[in-house]
Amino acid sequence: MSTNWTIDTVKSALVAKKLSARELAADFFNRIDAQNPALNAYLTLSPERAYAQAEKIDALIAASKPLPPLAGVPVAIKDVLSTRGIRTTCGSKILENYFPAYDATAVERLESAGAVLLGKTNCDEFAMGSSNENSAYGPVKNPVALDRVPGGSSGGSAAVVAAGLAVASLGTDTGGSIRQPGALCGIPAMMGSYGRVSRYGLIAFASSLDRIGPFATNVYDVAAILQTIAGRDPRDSTSTTAQVPDYASEITKPVKGLRIGIPKDYFAEGMHSGVRAKVEAGIALLKSLGCELIDIRMPHTDCAIATYYIIATAEASSNLARYDGVRYGLRADDPTLLGMYRKTRGAGFGPEVKRRIVLGTYVLSAGYYDAYYLKGQKVRALIAQDFRDAFTKVDAIVTPTSPIPAFKLGEKTNDPLQMYLADIYTVTGSLAGVPGISVPCGKTPQENLPVGLQIFGPAFGEARVLQLAHAFEQAGGASL
Amino acid sequence: MKITREDVIRVADLAYLELSESELEIYRAQIDEILEYIGKLNELDTTNVAPMTQVLTDDQTADATLREDIHVRSDVAGDVLKHAPDPEAPFFRVPKVIER
Numbered sequence: 259m260s261t262n263w264t265i266d267t268v269k270s271a272l273v274a275k276k277l278s279a280r281e282l283a284a285d286f287f288n289r290i291d292a293q294n295p296a297l298n299a300y301l302t303l304s305p306e307r308a309y310a311q312a313e314k315i316d317a318l319i320a321a322s323k324p325l326p327p328l329a330g331v332p333v334a335i336k337d338v339l340s341t342r343g344i345r346t347t348c349g350s351k352i353l354e355n356y357f358p359a360y361d362a363t364a365v366e367r368l369e370s371a372g373a374v375l376l377g378k379t380n381c382d383e384f385a386m387g388s389s390n391e392n393s394a395y396g397p398v399k400n401p402v403a404l405d406r407v408p409g410g411s412s413g414g415s416a417a418v419v420a421a422g423l424a425v426a427s428l429g430t431d432t433g434g435s436i437r438q439p440g441a442l443c444g445i446p447a448m449m450g451s452y453g454r455v456s457r458y459g460l461i462a463f464a465s466s467l468d469r470i471g472p473f474a475t476n477v478y479d480v481a482a483i484l485q486t487i488a489g490r491d492p493r494d495s496t497s498t499t500a501q502v503p504d505y506a507s508e509i510t511k512p513v514k515g516l517r518i519g520i521p522k523d524y525f526a527e528g529m530h531s532g533v534r535a536k537v538e539a540g541i542a543l544l545k546s547l548g549c550e551l552i553d554i555r556m557p558h559t560d561c562a563i564a565t566y567y568i569i570a571t572a573e574a575s576s577n578l579a580r581y582d583g584v585r586y587g588l589r590a591d592d593p594t595l596l597g598m599y600r601k602t603r604g605a606g607f608g609p610e611v612k613r614r615i616v617l618g619t620y621v622l623s624a625g626y627y628d629a630y631y632l633k634g635q636k637v638r639a640l641i642a643q644d645f646r647d648a649f650t651k652v653d654a655i656v657t658p659t660s661p662i663p664a665f666k667l668g669e670k671t672n673d674p675l676q677m678y679l680a681d682i683y684t685v686t687g688s689l690a691g692v693p694g695i696s697v698p699c700g701k702t703p704q705e706n707l708p709v710g711l712q713i714f715g716p717a718f719g720e721a722r723v724l725q726l727a728h729a730f731e732q733a734g735g736a737s738l
Numbered sequence: 739m740k741i742t743r744e745d746v747i748r749v750a751d752l753a754y755l756e757l758s759e760s761e762l763e764i765y766r767a768q769i770d771e772i773l774e775y776i777g778k779l780n781e782l783d784t785t786n787v788a789p790m791t792q793v794l795t796d797d798q799t800a801d802a803t804l805r806e807d808i809h810v811r812s813d814v815a816g817d818v819l820k821h822a823p824d825p826e827a828p829f830f831r832v833p834k835v836i837e838r
Contacts, residue, residue, distance in 0.1 A: 357817075357820075360812075466792065560778075561778070564776040568776060585823075586822060589823035595832055595835045598832070600756040601756050603756065604755060604758075613769065616765055619749045620741065620745065632789055633780070636790075638790040678772070691793040691794070
């Protein structure tokens with residue numbers, strides 16, 4: 259049986275009755291059983307729910323009724339998205355036995371569109387990390403090279419799609435956590451604009467930055483998943499009322515004449531030579547498609563990491579205050595309430611989460627708020643302005659996704675700052691709120707590891723981003 | 739040094755976070771290095787810059803933020819209590835906080 263499924267091939271196979279949705283799901287579960295022990299990408303499987311959904315799809319087919327757009331498509335969900343009755347750990351010991359009472363809106367919308375939920379994917383604890391090594395349940399291995407990290411924090415969601423253990427998946431991106439693992443595993447991966455996809459049911463890390471978005475094996479499928487989950491949700495006050503265009507028809511439009519901004523601030527020292535070579539070849543490919551290349555400046559780029567780690571940790575320290583052992587998750591024993599809080603949090607959180615809670619509480623604390631948090635918010639405004647200025651001159655901005663390809667497991671775990679610096683190209687767009695995609699852009703000549711090309715568009719310009727990514731993919735960008 | 743051992747103890751206390759002696763020292767050193775790096779923002783003059791306190795402009799969410807305040811039954815209390823560490827419906831039980 260094929261292992262290279264796409265949304266279209268699933269649909270045509272089901273409609274032609276080559277196999278049933280139930281058989282397709284069973285085939286995926288068989289391969290997951292065989293391959294997941296080596297990858298550690300799925301934390302929890304949901305066969306009951308998957309088969310119940312598959313049988314509904316099979317009943318529609320048997321009755322020759324119209325099929326919803328993702329009918330029978332096996333998908334995986336990052337374990338920070340709430341799934342009713344299915345364990346949701348956030349990669350943390352503190353939520354080891356947490357079973358949400360409701361579904362995230364994005365999950366609900368995927369299932370309403372016919373998708374079959376295979377299970378929940380491993381990730382860095384509370385989505386904090388760039389390598390997936392901060393999961394309390396062990397690191398995910400990169401299916402491209404098992405001794406290397408898949409990237410993070412949505413490492414499991416990237417790995418299952420790259421390994422053919424799901425047709426598509428949902429991840430979350432706060433500072434690069436969709437785009438960077440997409441790049442490191444060699445698949446397209448996208449975050450829409452802040453506000454494009456409801457965050458209801460996304461267990462919060464940094465509320466002004468968190469976004470939900472898709473991984474898939476091709477840009478068309480990325481567009482189809484985004485289409486399904488995008489749009490207004492009254493349960494998230496930051497989900498926008500802006501219209502969602504029809505991405506499938508937008509992405510096939512010609513890219514000739516589009517103006518592509520190349521910010522030279524992103525091509526400074528510190529970039530792996532193989533990444534640089536491939537991204538330059540990728541930019542040349544866009545030029546050959548008729549895009550106009552324009553040099554631009556984004557002068558606050560080198561402030562982005564510092565700004566991000568102020569804003570993100572401050573918001574995290576506030577959001578993670580809810581894990582107190584009272585209503586859900588782990589509770590440590592202590593005769594006093596405050597002692598119980600302290601011990602529960604001390605025992606339940608891992609090192610990266612504790613470090614960020616301490617840092618975030620510090621930057622918000624009396625006497626330091628102005629120097630750090632307020633300063634961070636001001637510089638964030640300047641970074642967002644860099645993007646707005648650029649988009650008066652260009653239609654999209656193209657950069658590398660990550661300065662380095664997938665690194666070896668354990669290589670950076672003892673140096674948090676070095677790990678943070680690997681997010682340099684992704685955090686800018688996170689702070690600005692704009693949409694961004696990573697698309698495969700060849701492999702490094704040295705190690706034969708995937709390289710990602712990142713495309714940013716203006717706020718709510720997802721169609722333009724997808725259109726360029728699709729043209730790049732169709733022109734052979736992945737095999738540069 | 740940007741952050742002292744006493745600072746870390748004070749902040750961990752604010753966050754109700756128990757840290758071991760070795761965690762205290764490791765995090766202090768790592769956070770010190772991170773704060774040193776973050777300090778580079780001070781080279782930037784932001785005197786006349788308004789802080790970015792939210793991502794979306796008002797017109798992008800006006801409808802949402804001004805919705806009617808209507809009661810909607812969620813009916814999740816049973817599920818929520820079922821997985822609580824120490825439930826006693828309809829309450830969550832916690833260590834005693836009031837002496838009498």
